[in-house]
Structure formats: C-alpha cells, structure tokens
Amino acid sequence: MDSLTAALRELLPHDAVITDPVRLRTYECDGLTYHRATPGVVVLPESAEQIAGVVRLCNETGVPFVARGSGTGLSGGALPREDGVLIVTSKMRRILEIDLPNRRAVVEPGVTNLAITEAVRDQGFYYAPDPSSQQVCSIGGNVAENSGGAHCLKHGFTVNHVEACEVVTPDGDIVVLDRMDPGYDLLGAFVGSEGTLGVATKVTVRLTRVPEAVTTVLAAYGTIEQGGEAVSAIIAAGIVPAAIEMMDALSIEAAEAAVRCAYPSGAGAVLIVELDGPRAEVTRQFARLLEICSGAFELRVADDPAERAAIWKGRKSAFAAVGRISPAYIVQDGVVPRTSLPQVLAAIDGLSREHGIRVANVFHAGDGNLHPLVLFDDAEPGAGERAEAVSGAILDLCIRHGGSITGEHGVGVDKAKHMPKMFSADDLDTMQLVRCAFDPRGLSNPGKVFPTPRLCGEVPGVRRGVHPLVESGKAEQF
Ligand SMILES: Cc1cc2nc3c(=O)[nH]c(=O)nc-3n(C[C@H](O)[C@H](O)[C@H](O)COP(=O)(O)OP(=O)(O)OC[C@H]3O[C@@H](n4cnc5c(N)ncnc54)[C@H](O)[C@@H]3O)c2cc1C
Numbered sequence: 001m002d003s004l005t006a007a008l009r010e011l012l013p014h015d016a017v018i019t020d021p022v023r024l025r026t027y028e029c030d031g032l033t034y035h036r037a038t039p040g041v042v043v044l045p046e047s048a049e050q051i052a053g054v055v056r057l058c059n060e061t062g063v064p065f066v067a068r069g070s071g072t073g074l075s076g077g078a079l080p081r082e083d084g085v086l087i088v089t090s091k092m093r094r095i096l097e098i099d100l101p102n103r104r105a106v107v108e109p110g111v112t113n114l115a116i117t118e119a120v121r122d123q124g125f126y127y128a129p130d131p132s133s134q135q136v137c138s139i140g141g142n143v144a145e146n147s148g149g150a151h152c153l154k155h156g157f158t159v160n161h162v163e164a165c166e167v168v169t170p171d172g173d174i175v176v177l178d179r180m181d182p183g184y185d186l187l188g189a190f191v192g193s194e195g196t197l198g199v200a201t202k203v204t205v206r207l208t209r210v211p212e213a214v215t216t217v218l219a220a221y222g223t224i225e226q227g228g229e230a231v232s233a234i235i236a237a238g239i240v241p242a243a244i245e246m247m248d249a250l251s252i253e254a255a256e257a258a259v260r261c262a263y264p265s266g267a268g269a270v271l272i273v274e275l276d277g278p279r280a281e282v283t284r285q286f287a288r289l290l291e292i293c294s295g296a297f298e299l300r301v302a303d304d305p306a307e308r309a310a311i312w313k314g315r316k317s318a319f320a321a322v323g324r325i326s327p328a329y330i331v332q333d334g335v336v337p338r339t340s341l342p343q344v345l346a347a348i349d350g351l352s353r354e355h356g357i358r359v360a361n362v363f364h365a366g367d368g369n370l371h372p373l374v375l376f377d378d379a380e381p382g383a384g385e386r387a388e389a390v391s392g393a394i395l396d397l398c399i400r401h402g403g404s405i406t407g408e409h410g411v412g413v414d415k416a417k418h419m420p421k422m423f424s425a426d427d428l429d430t431m432q433l434v435r436c437a438f439d440p441r442g443l444s445n446p447g448k449v450f451p452t453p454r455l456c457g458e459v460p461g462v463r464r465g466v467h468p469l470v471e472s473g474k475a476e477q478f
Contacts, residue, residue, distance in 0.1 A: 001041065003061065004057055004058070004063055004085070005017065005019060005041050011050065011057065012050055012053075015044075016043055016044040016091070017042075017043055018041065018042040018044070021038070023042075024039055024042060025038060027068065027080055028080065029076070030071045030072065030073040030077065030078040031072045031074045032331075034384075035076040035079050035414065037079055037081065038080070038082060039066075039081065039084065039085070040081065040083055040085060040086075041085050042085075042086045043086070043087055044088050045092070047092070048174050051087060051168045051201055052172050052173070052174050053172075054085060054087055055168050055169075055170065055171070056171075058085055058443055059170075059172055059441070062443070063083065063085060064081050064443045064444075065085040065086070065444065066079070066080050066081060066084060066086050066087070066445050067089065067140065067195045067200075067445065068080070068087065068088045068089070069088075069089050069109065069137065069139075069140045070137050072133040072136055073141060073410065074331050074409040074410075074412075075409050075410040075413070075414045075415055076414045076448075077144065077195060077410050077412035077413070078141075079413050081446070081447070089110035091110065092108035092109055092201070093108060093111050093112075093115075094107070094108045094111070095107050095111060095115070096202070098119060098120060100120070100123055100125065103125070103207045103208070103209075104204055104205065104207060105120065105204070107139055107203055107205065108201070108202060108203075109143075109199075109200045109202070109203060110139075111138065111139050112135065112137065112138060113127065113129070113131060113133075113134040113135075113137055113138070113139060113147075116139065116207075124209060125208065125210060126208055126210055127161065127206075127207060127208070128151060128155040128156070128206075128208045129142065129151075129152055129157060129158045129161055130149035130151050131147045131149045132316050134149065139205065140200045140203065143165060143190070143203055144192070144194050144195045144200065145158075145194065146158045146159050146192030147408055148364070148369065150243040150245055150272075150315070150364060151243050152364070152367070153241065153364065153367050154240050154241065154243070155208065158191060160206075161205055161206045161208075162191055162203060162204070162205055163179050163204040163205065163206055164177060164178040164180075164204040165187060165191075165200045165202065165204070166203075167198045168201055170198050170438055170439035170441070171441075177190055192410075194411065194412060194445065194448055194449050195444065195445035196444050197435065197438040197439060197444065198439070198444055199444075211277050211278075213275075213277065213278070213279040214282070214303075215274070215276075215286050215302070216274045216301070216303075217272070217273045217274075217275075217289060217293065217299060217301050218264075218270055218272055218298075218299070218300040218301075218311045219293040219299050220263065220264035220267040220269075221267065221268060221270070221271065223269065224246070224248050224268055224342075225342050225345075225346075226268075226295060226296075227269035227271050228246075228269075228341045228342045229295075230292060230295065231244055231365045231366065232338060233292045234273065234292055235338060239275075241273050241275050241285075241366065242274045242275060243272065243364075244271065244272070244273050244274075244364070244365045245271070245272040245362075245365060245366075246269055246272075246361070246365040247272075247314065247361070248360060248362075249267065249268050249269070250358060250375075251318050251322065251360040251373065252314065253325060254318065254325045254360060255315070255317055255318050255321045257325060258320065258321035259317045259321065261310075261313045264298040267297075267298075270314075271293070272311060272315055273293075274308075275289065315362070318362040318373075319331055319362070322373045325375070326375035326376065326377070327376075327377050327379065328376055328377065328378040328384070328387075329360075329373050329387075330374040330376075330387055331371060331373055331409070332370070332371065332394050332395070333369070333370070333371055333406050333407050334369075334372075334395050334403060334404065334407065335404040336398050337368055337403060338366070338367070338368045343401070344370070344398070345361060347397050348370075348372055348397065351393050351394065351397075355386045355389060357376055357383075357387050358375040359373065360372070360373040360375065367407070368407075370407075372391075372394050374387045375387070395415070396421065399421055404422065405418045405419070416447075417451055419450065432450065
C-alpha cells in the first residue's frame with residue numbers, strides 16, 4: 001500500500017489522496033452502518049483519466065478498489081477494503097451537456113439524482129427515477145444499484161433511463177457502453193452490477209417530459225389488508241398509476257413524530273396513489289380510482305404541488321423517521337408478487353410477535369417491493385441478533401412466495417449470504433463468468449454480491465474442502 005500511495009500522490013493533486021486515519025473514518029460505511037471497515041486509502045479524482053490512472057496503479061500492484069458515490073447505499077455496496085483504494089466521485093459533479101431536442105443529459109457520476117431534474121425542470125423536463133434519497137445520492141450509485149423509487153412503477157427503473165455510460169474498466173481502459181451498440185447489451189449488464197464491473201465516469205440519462213396533469217390521492221384504511229385489496233383492485237382495473245405507496249400504522253406513527261405529516265388518525269394503513277399523464281386520461285382514471293377506493297374511511301386529493309408535497313412528506317421521510325421511535329433499525333428490501341402482499345404482511349406480523357421485535361412496513365405496493373423496518377434497541381443484549389433473525393426470515397418469506405431478496409437496494413455485502421437461497425451453484429458460477437469477462441483479476445469491489453468468490457479460471461463444480469480464501473480469512477462461507 002505504501003508504494004501505491006506514493007504513486008497515487010504523484011498522479012493526483014495533493015488534497016485528492018487521503019491517508020489521515022481520522023479522515024479515512026468518514027468513509028468507513030455507507031447507509032448500512034453495521035458493516036464498517038476503514039479504507040486503506042481514499043482518492044477524490046476529478047476526471048475519468050484520473051480514475052483510469054488510479055485503476056491502472058491498482059492493477060500493477062494487485063490492490064482492490066471500490067467506487068463510492070454519496071454513500072447512501074443500504075446494502076454495504078460501498079463498504080471499503082482495508083487493503084484497498086476507495087474511489088470517491090464527489091468531486092465529479094458537473095452536468096456536461098443538456099440536449100433537450102433529443103431528451104438527454106450527460107452528467108458526471110457524482111451529480112446527485114435531484115440535480116438533474118433541477119437543471120431541466122424550468123424547461124418542462126425531469127429525470128424520472130426518484131429514490132427517496134434523491135437529494136443526496138449520486139447518479140453513479142443509482143446506475144450501480146439500478147435504483148428505483150416511488151414513481152418507477154409506471155416509468156421504469158434506472159436501467160430504463162440510462163442511454164450510455166463511459167466506464168473505466170477494471171484494467172484501467174476507458175470505454176463507452178451505449179444502448180444503441182449492436183451485439184450484447186453490455187450497458188444492461190453494467191447497470192445494477194454494484195461496482196463489480198468497473199467505475200462509471202460519465203452517464204447519459206434520458207429526460208422525461210413533465211406530465212400535463214398529476215393527481216395524488218391519499219386513502220386511509222382501517223387495516224393493511226384492506227389497503228392491499230385496494231392495490232390489487234387498482235391494478236386489476238387496468239390502471240397503471242405513476243406510484244402506489246403504502247404505509248402501516250407503525251410507520252405512520254414514526255412519520256407523524258418526525259415531520260407532523262397529519263395523516264388521518266386511527267389509520268391502519270395509508271395508500272398514496274399518484275396518477276400522471278395527459279389530462280383526459282388522468283381525469284378518467286381518477287374517477288375510476290375514487291370508485292375503487294370507496295372503502296377508505298378518509299380520502300384526500302391533491303392537485304397542486306403544495307398539496308402533493310404535504311401528502312408525500314410522510315412517505316418520503318419514513319425511513320429516517322423511524323429513528324424517532326426506535327434507537328436502531330434494519331431497513332429490509334424484498335419483493336413479492338403483488339397478489340401475495342396480504343399473506344406476506346400477515347406472516348411478517350407473525351414473525352414480529354414471535355420474536356418480540358416491532359416491524360414497520362413502508363412499501364412500493366404497486367410492484368410488491370417491501371421495505372420492512374425491523375426495530376430494535378441496540379443497548380439490549382441479544383436484540384440485534386433477534387432483529388437480524390426476523391430480517392432474514394422476511395427474505396425467506398419473499399423467496400417462498402416467488403419474490404426476490406432485493407428490489408432496489410442491491411445485494412452488496414449484506415445479502416451475499418442469501419444469494420444461494422435464490423440461485424443454484426450453477427447460476428452463481430454463470431454470473432461469475434460475466435464478472436470474469438470484465439474483471440478477470442477480481443479487483444473491482446471484491447467481496448460484494450457473491451457469497452464466496454470463486455476465482456476466475458477455477459473450474460465450476462461442487463467445492464470439497466475449505467476454499468483457500470476462506471482459510472486465509474479473506475472470504476466467508478455461508
Ligand atoms: C433515506 C434513504 C432512502 C433511500 N431510498 C431509496 C429508494 O427509494 N430507492 C432506491 O433504489 N434506493 C434508495 N436508497 C438507497 C440508495 O440511496 C441508493 O442505492 C443509491 O443509488 C446509492 O447511491 P450513492 O451515490 O449513495 O451510492 P453509494 O452508496 O456510494 O454506492 C452504492 C454502490 O454503487 C457503487 N458505485 C458508486 N458509484 C459508482 C460509480 N461511479 N461507478 C460504479 N459503481 C459505483 C458502489 O461501489 C456501491 O456498490 C435509499 C437510501 C437512504 C439512506
């Protein structure tokens with residue numbers, strides 16, 4: 001590391017290489033704070049060429065590297081390596097080009113998600129994927145996680161809004177992956193690869209026209225089952241709202257404590273449904289929506305931005321708000337088919353009672369993406385372990401119901417151990433072949449996504465005996 005650090009200091013400006021132990025600790029975790037590691041060295045490059053230079057030096061010395069955007073990830077994807085370089089893109093925040101006739105913008109990877117919308121809103125455009133962290137999270141992180149958000153039900157995830165990426169490959173070349181390229185969809189493989197296939201240094205995003213009309217409805221129900229039935233009925237009626245979000249009583253209580261969102265008191269569940277599109281279509285869908293939601297004990301309708309913001313305030317702040325009612329919590333992210341929502345929510349309630357651990361439910365109900373918030377007191381002996389058990393059991397439930405262990409927060413380091421529950425050894429080996437095609441030396445964000453790093457060139461098959469990496473303490477076998 002010493003010789004690498006000296007070479008990094010020659011390559012980059014003096015203040016772009018951090019080795020001071022106190023400053024290094026700023027980067028020791030992402031939003032999932034119970035996985036921590038102090039990086040060997042942190043670099044703050046300002047261009048693709050500088051990132052390529054850093055990656056080439058890592059190759060020469062066989063040192064791993066991890067890319068980091070804003071560090072809001074919730075699966076430990078940007079967890080640094082003590083024996084590695086952390087490449088932080090926070091100095092790469094320029095919007096390079098806005099091309100409205102072709103509805104595109106070209107941005108550096110550190111640009112925040114919301115900054116893109118802010119740059120084009122006055123001209124009647126926006127960037128559609130809207131993670132709740134959008135004020136802070138970077139577009140590079142969004143690409144790596146294939147991030148979603150409340151409005152992705154209708155408008156699609158990040159992968160549907162990225163046209164091209166300039167990428168520093170794991171051996172230090174600068175290449176462009178473009179949706180229009182013939183041949184394999186390498187851009188599709190890169191989006192959602194969680195930093196394991198290289199570092200995005202420039203992103204071309206699609207811009208979307210601001211819809212002619214937007215109407216937001218808040219429907220309050222006595223029970224979460226009634227809310228779930230309304231979701232199924234909306235979709236069955238052929239309506240695809242821009243968003244359908246649901247919160248249960250505990251998450252409403254948290255949001256109320258944090259931001260005074262004034263949702264109807266006594267609600268067991270609130271549903272937020274947003275319709276957008278041409279005015280005539282929204283008007284027609286709105287009439288049908290009111291019929292479907294007639295079982296709600298209170299309905300609120302917002303037509304202007306201020307009223308809409310009031311309705312969204314509680315939902316957008318829900319994760320952070322839970323900190324008001326619990327000293328610690330795990331944000332889980334799983335997916336189930338929409339039709340299984342009532343059974344899965346009932347089963348989560350059962351797990352919560354059985355383990356004496358409270359679970360608040362906030363979710364993108366339209367696409368079955370659950371975000372159970374598993375609450376515990378980290379000062380209480382054993383509570384963390386019980387919360388972990390509940391959190392893992394929720395993922396098992398999602399798999400049993402034909403869903404997935406992650407909807408939008410990624411696998412990272414946190415869920416690598418759950419991958420073999422969803423995928424066979426053959427599936428995982430096949431995924432590793434893709435990785436090896438990009439990163440044969442396994443230097444780009446190693447230890448993430450896959451449970452046991454099988455080395456490129458190793459013959460796939462059932463492993464007998466202890467893996468050498470496990471033996472040396474560099475990998476864990478789950
Ligand atoms: C309060 C809160 C709300 C959230 N809400 C949502 C939500 O609604 N939807 C959602 O999908 N997520 C949500 N998230 C999770 C998180 O914000 C997203 O995953 C986001 O995309 C991470 O961006 P980041 O810049 O913080 O990335 P980081 O946390 O810095 O990194 C995330 C991953 O991306 C990789 N990476 C970062 N930059 C690059 C790059 N330039 N090239 C290659 N790889 C890179 C890292 O190695 C890591 O694997 C939320 C998080 C919080 C804290």
